[in-house]
Every structure is written in structure tokens, then in C-alpha cells.
Amino acid sequence: MVNKKFALMLVFLVLSTSGTALTISPGKTELDYVPGKEYKIVFDVANRDGKPMDLVVNLSGDLANYANLSETRFFIDADGSHVVTAKLVMPTLDVPGEHSLGVRFAEVPTKKYGQTMITATVAIVARVITKIPYPYVYAEAKLETQKIKVGEIEYLRVELTSYGVNTIEQAGGYVDIIDKDGVEVARVPLTSARNILTKQKVNLLGEWDSTGSNAGIYKAIATVEYDGKNVTAAAAFQVGDILLNIIDLAPRTVPKDAISKLTAKVKSSWNDVIVGKVGLTIKDSTGKVVANLVSPTVEVKPWATADLEVYWDTTGLGIGSYDVEVVAYYNDKESRANFTASVTEAKEGEVKQVEVKDYFILVGLVLLLVILVLMVILALLIYRKRTKGG
Amino acid sequence: MVSDKILAKLVVIVIIISAISVVTTLFDIDRLGSMMNVIMTVMGYDYTTTTTVCSAGITVTDDSIDFGSGYVWANATSAILDSSNSGVTNGSWKGVEDRITIENTGTCVMKVTVAMDSADAEAFLCGTGDCPNTATAKVEVEIDMVVGVACTSGLQNTYTTLADANGKNTVTLCGEMSYGSGNDQMLMSMRLTIPYDARTGSKSETLTFTGTAV
Numbered sequence: 001m002v003n004k005k006f007a008l009m010l011v012f013l014v015l016s017t018s019g020t021a022l023t024i025s026p027g028k029t030e031l032d033y034v035p036g037k038e039y040k041i042v043f044d045v046a047n048r049d050g051k052p053m054d055l056v057v058n059l060s061g062d063l064a065n066y067a068n069l070s071e072t073r074f075f076i077d078a079d080g081s082h083v084v085t086a087k088l089v090m091p092t093l094d095v096p097g098e099h100s101l102g103v104r105f106a107e108v109p110t111k112k113y114g115q116t117m118i119t120a121t122v123a124i125v126a127r128v129i130t131k132i133p134y135p136y137v138y139a140e141a142k143l144e145t146q147k148i149k150v151g152e153i154e155y156l157r158v159e160l161t162s163y164g165v166n167t168i169e170q171a172g173g174y175v176d177i178i179d180k181d182g183v184e185v186a187r188v189p190l191t192s193a194r195n196i197l198t199k200q201k202v203n204l205l206g207e208w209d210s211t212g213s214n215a216g217i218y219k220a221i222a223t224v225e226y227d228g229k230n231v232t233a234a235a236a237f238q239v240g241d242i243l244l245n246i247i248d249l250a251p252r253t254v255p256k257d258a259i260s261k262l263t264a265k266v267k268s269s270w271n272d273v274i275v276g277k278v279g280l281t282i283k284d285s286t287g288k289v290v291a292n293l294v295s296p297t298v299e300v301k302p303w304a305t306a307d308l309e310v311y312w313d314t315t316g317l318g319i320g321s322y323d324v325e326v327v328a329y330y331n332d333k334e335s336r337a338n339f340t341a342s343v344t345e346a347k348e349g350e351v352k353q354v355e356v357k358d359y360f361i362l363v364g365l366v367l368l369l370v371i372l373v374l375m376v377i378l379a380l381l382i383y384r385k386r387t388k389g390g
Numbered sequence: 391m392v393s394d395k396i397l398a399k400l401v402v403i404v405i406i407i408s409a410i411s412v413v414t415t416l417f418d419i420d421r422l423g424s425m426m427n428v429i430m431t432v433m434g435y436d437y438t439t440t441t442t443v444c445s446a447g448i449t450v451t452d453d454s455i456d457f458g459s460g461y462v463w464a465n466a467t468s469a470i471l472d473s474s475n476s477g478v479t480n481g482s483w484k485g486v487e488d489r490i491t492i493e494n495t496g497t498c499v500m501k502v503t504v505a506m507d508s509a510d511a512e513a514f515l516c517g518t519g520d521c522p523n524t525a526t527a528k529v530e531v532e533i534d535m536v537v538g539v540a541c542t543s544g545l546q547n548t549y550t551t552l553a554d555a556n557g558k559n560t561v562t563l564c565g566e567m568s569y570g571s572g573n574d575q576m577l578m579s580m581r582l583t584i585p586y587d588a589r590t591g592s593k594s595e596t597l598t599f600t601g602t603a604v
Binding site for chain 2: 020021022028029107108109236275
């Protein structure tokens with residue numbers, strides 16, 4: 001049997017994360033594969049935080065047994081930096097492909113006894129890699145894209161690197177542009193390249209004209225064919241800017257000494273869901289702020305409009321016009337619009353026109369009233385019965 | 391009488407000592423090694439054969455997710471608190487909408503993971519001795535807001551278990567996180583399942599966000 005007594009216990013949760021920031025340079029290093037050669041990699045560790053940081057360093061990966069560190073724990077002052085050196089003697093490796101050494105710099109959390117908190121700490125794994133050529137033709141591809149405006153050209157660059165012993169005689173391919181719904185909107189041909197030597201990098205280029213396309217996030221998938229094989233690479237890119245337009249505020253006339261619902265209508269110009277809310281700052285004719293109102297957060301579907309509601313209490317405000325600044329907050333961005341609203345004399349029956357959102361409260365009040373009336377009737381009946389009986 | 395030669399030697403020694411002092415004061419002595427590396431490489435010596443691809447940086451901001459205080463309803467076995475939408479199920483908590491922001495501040499594409507310090511969700515939420523009558527404690531995470539194309543592959547955009555009553559996981563929040571202004575931030579929400587038999591009092595935990603250059 002469940003002991004429900006425990007259910008009344010209070011659980012207090014403050015999940016507190018102090019901001020924390022760490023930078024390691026280099027974050028990724030490529031070494032030539034030369035067995036027996038000693039490499040020295042110097043890591044510059046920067047604490048970009050306003051507080052001191054205690055750090056531990058350790059190694060991982062299949063090259064970890066052939067490496068050592070100049071130190072494994074150190075302290076950095078606020079906004080300070082430190083240098084750690086890793087030495088690696090390249091072993092003889094038989095397996096073709098990528099071999100790596102991971103150098104993990106991890107912040108040691110500061111214990112704060114007696115405080116209710118979740119502390120966020122950061123760690124960065126800097127990678128040192130070497131690649132042993134495959135005993136046949138083999139290539140890896142990397143696709144680069146950039147953010148463009150609607151109507152501009154998206155320049156696509158595929159960096160193809162030969163990691164095979166044999167020379168690649170010919171390489172070429174295409175890039176598929178795919179929209180948010182997974183629909184292919186274009187296939188862009190790439191330039192070709194010939195006679196690619198071991199470890200040589202070549203660029204295969206393509207262009208996509210975004211004229212007529214909607215703003216939003218697109219995916220590009222490059223397929224490169226070389227000497228009977230193929231390799232793919234993917235990247236996402238943004239066309240235009242994410243935008244939530246504020247298109248209306250209604251009503252613009254509200255009664256004095258009442259609580260009125262104001263609805264800000266917003267429209268998405270984006271191909272994905274936007275999560276956002278609006279804030280209203282209402283000022284009187286002298287510029288004095290008389291109300292700051294915030295709506296609940298809502299999800300606005302792609303290209304759709306949505307109504308965001310706030311409630312304005314005009315009790316004590318004078319009759320006249322007020323400046324309303326509406327700010328939409330979404331995805332780390334803001335958009336603004338200004339309106340004028342009027343407070344007018346309340347018509348009969350309009351005063352304290354409270355729009356109760358929770359109808360259960362209304363139902364409860366009505367039920368309470370009915371019960372009270374019934375009790376009064378019952379009391380009267382009992383009284384009359386006793387009076388008659390007497 | 392001191393000769394001119396001795397005086398000249400003393401002057402040279404003083405100049406050398408001063409120069410060394412200036413160099414060691416201006417630069418961290420530990421950096422001299424890397425400076426020599428650069429100088430030797432520039433001069434054409436094959437001291438190390440390395441190619442720096444990028445620098446790696448990660449920042450976690452947002453000061454708090456304050457769920458406040460509350461209790462599990464008497465007729466329920468657990469309460470659920472969701473910081474993505476201020477949702478509260480079966481509990482008296484007020485509800486809060488808040489997120490932790492993760493930013494890629496370097497120039498490497500990064501795989502970003504998060505892990506919890508405690509052994510399991512009970513060690514965090516239930517306190518000493520765990521929850522004696524239940525095994526429902528759970529901590530879940532998701533990325534529910536992404537700025538631009540901050541994550542190009544492997545986005546964890548639904549709640550997944552970071553820890554439950556039996557253990558914990560390392561959750562990959564994004565397989566390939568981009569860098570560069572406007573495309574470098576993700577916001578993480580948390581959902582907690584608090585059993586009715588959780589001990590009263592404050593709860594502490596450490597989350598470690600790890601960025602690995604890919």
C-alpha cells in the first residue's frame with residue numbers, strides 16, 4: 001500500500017547554472033602519418049568566464065597510449081589562459097583510415113554546500129588525428145554552404161580529399177537542395193576534377209539560384225562519384241531571415257475601469273515552427289509607462305498567423321489615447337510594431353468586464369449560488385412546516 | 391680601478407638580463423616553447439608537421455531554471471515539471487518556462503553532449519536512501535529551440551532520458567553543431583519526474599556539457 005503521507009512533502013528545486021565558457025586552440029589538428037616521429041601539440045586553453053576555473057585534462061582514443069601531457073590539472077584565473085602541451089610519438093599503424101587522440105579539458109565543478117542548484121560545467125575534447133591511406137581509391141567529401149538572402153545565389157563548395165593510395169582519375173557529381181518538408185527543389189551539377197593524388201584536396205563547385213524560393217532552412221546533400229565509387233556530404237543553409245511579423249492589435253478601443261483582452265496577431269514568414277511570445281508596453285500621452293504586459297508563449301506554425309493574448313486593466317487610467325509598443329520575442333530575435341489604443345468611458349454594463357479564462361471558476365461560482373438559494377428555500381420550508389406544526 | 395673592458399662586459403650582461411626579464415614578464419614563460427615552434431616553422435625547420443584545422447569553444451549561459459518549491463498531489467505517484475512550457479502535472483509547483491543556452495564559440499563543427507554527475511535520477515531527486523517505494527524518478531532533456539542552422543545533424547529535439555531510477559546516459563544534443571553568429575546557439579529544456587516519496591529539501595546536481603571537434 002502506498003503511503004500517501006509522503007506525498008505532502010515539499011520538494012524544492014532551483015536548477016541554477018552559472019554561465020561558463022571555455023575555448024581550446026587548436027580544437028582539431030591533423031598530423032602526417034610518419035611512424036616514429038615525435039609531434040608536439042601546444043594547446044592554448046582560455047577561460048572566457050568571469051570566474052576562476054579548475055580544469056582536469058585526460059587522453060582518449062586509439063593514440064592515447066603513445067601520448068603524454070605536460071600536466072593533468074591546473075587552475076586558470078577569470079578571463080585568463082594557460083598552455084598545455086601534448087607529445088605524441090606516432091606508432092606504426094596497420095589499419096587504414098582515421099586514428100585519433102582525444103585531449104579532454106574538463107571543468108571541475110565547484111562544490112557549494114547548502115545551496116540548491118544544478119551547476120553546469122563544460123568540457124572540450126580537442127582532437128588530434130592522422131589518416132593512413134587506403135590501399136585503393138578512396139575519398140572523403142565536405143560540403144560548405146552559406147546563409148543567403150531570398151533571390152541570391154547559393155554557392156556550393158564540395159571539398160574532396162583523396163585518402164587512397166591510388167590516384168583518382170575523375171570525380172564529379174551533384175547537390176540536391178531539399179526543403180523543410182523533404183521535397184527536392186533542385187539538383188545542382190558540380191564541376192569535375194581529374195587525376196587527384198593521395199592526400200590532395202580539390203574543390204567541386206555548384207550554384208543554386210534561390211529566386212522564387214521561400215525563406216527558411218534548406219538542406220543540401222552532395223553526391224560525388226569518383227572512379228565507380230561515390231561519397232556523400234550534407235549541410236544545412238538558411239535562405240532569408242526568420243521573421244515573425246506583428247500585423248494587428250485588437251481591439252484598439254477599450255473601456256475605462258475594466259479588464260480587457262488585447263489580441264496581437266502575428267504572422268510567420270518562416271518554413272518552420274517559431275516559438276515566441278509578445279510583450280506590450282503601454283504609455284500615456286506624457287510618455288509614462290502605465291502597463292507592461294506579456295503573453296504566454298505559443299508555437300506559430302510555418303507561414304501561419306497566431307493570436308497572442310494579454311489582459312489590460314484600465315482601472316484608474318484617464319480617458320484618452322495611449323501608445324502601445326508590441327514586441328515579439330522569438331528564436332533570440334525581436335520584431336516590433338507600434339499602435340495607438342483608446343480608453344473610453346465605460347458603457348453601462350461594461351465596467352469590470354472581466355473575461356475569466358478559467359470557466360471552471362465561473363461554473364463553481366454558479367453552483368455555489370444555486371446551493372445557497374436551495375439552502376435558503378429549504379430553511380424556509382422547514383420554518384413553515386414547524387410554524388404550521390406549532 | 392675598473393677597466394673599460396670590464397665595464398663594457400658588465401653593460402652587456404645587464405642588457406641581456408634585462409632583455410630576458412622583459413620577455414619573461416611580457417609573455418608567459420610556458421608560451422615561449424610554442425613561440426619557438428612558430429619561429430622555427432617560419433624559418434623552415436620541420437619541428438612539427440601539424441595542420442591546425444580549427445579552434446574549439448563552448449559557452450553555457452542562462453543563470454537558472456528555478457522550478458521553485460512544491461509537492462506531489464496526494465492521489466498521485468509522481469509529479470512532472472517541464473521547463474519547455476511551464477507544465478506541471480500532479481504537483482503544486484507553480485511551473486516555469488526556462489532553458490539553458492549552449493553556444494559554439496569556436497570555429498570547429500562540434501558534437502555536443504550532456505551528462506549528469508549523480509549515478510541516477512534517484513540520487514538527484516530522491517536524496518539519501520533514494521525513493522523507497524517508487525522507481526519513477528527521471529530527468530529528461532531536449533533541444534527545443536535552435537538559432538538559425540545551429541545544428542545541421544543529429545538534433546535531439548524530443549525529450550530523451552538523461553537519467554532514470556536505474557542509471558544515467560550521456561545524451562548527444564547535437565551531432566554537428568555549427569559556428570558563426572546567428573547559427574551557433576541551442577536552447578535546452580529539462581523535464582523532471584518527481585516521485586511522491588522523494589525526500590523533502592533542496593536538490594543539487596552537476597551537468598557537464600562536452601563539445602568534441604568533429
